[in-house]
Amino acid sequence: MKYLLVFLIFLASDCGGSEGIEQQDVEKKALDDLKKELLALADESICSEKYICDFVGFGSKPCGGFWEYLVYSNSIDIKEFLAKVTSYNKLEKEYNEKWNIVSDCMFVMPPNSTDCIDGKCTAVFN
Numbered sequence: 001m002k003y004l005l006v007f008l009i010f011l012a013s014d015c016g017g018s019e020g021i022e023q024q025d026v027e028k029k030a031l032d033d034l035k036k037e038l039l040a041l042a043d044e045s046i047c048s049e050k051y052i053c054d055f056v057g058f059g060s061k062p063c064g065g066f067w068e069y070l071v072y073s074n075s076i077d078i079k080e081f082l083a084k085v086t087s088y089n090k091l092e093k094e095y096n097e098k099w100n101i102v103s104d105c106m107f108v109m110p111p112n113s114t115d116c117i118d119g120k121c122t123a124v125f126n
Helices: 002-014 017-044 078-098
Strands: 053-058 068-073 113-117 120-124
Touching: 017 068, 017 078, 053 078, 053 113, 053 120, 068 078, 068 120
Parallel strands: none
Antiparallel strands: 053 068, 113 120
């Protein structure tokens, strides 16, 4: 526990003290808000014979790759949705680099396909 406290103090001092931490918090909140918006958009999409499902890589792990894959359908404005996902991925990558964020380096596999189950797009992993 003592080492964790020393590490956290080191990080705080290395990132510009409380101003750096406050700025990091502001940037993290903006990312979290955009993430919630994108998750909600993907979740509100529906599928049927008229609307087909697809998926997109989402997030930016510090070691590279995506955190997850969002499943959505063309019942939403795909052009706007994908532009926001691309923007989010870029912003999270910049955030990770700026603040020296670390994570595991496990590769997250994309779905093999998608399926429409009870009107909702679902990722299929074989």
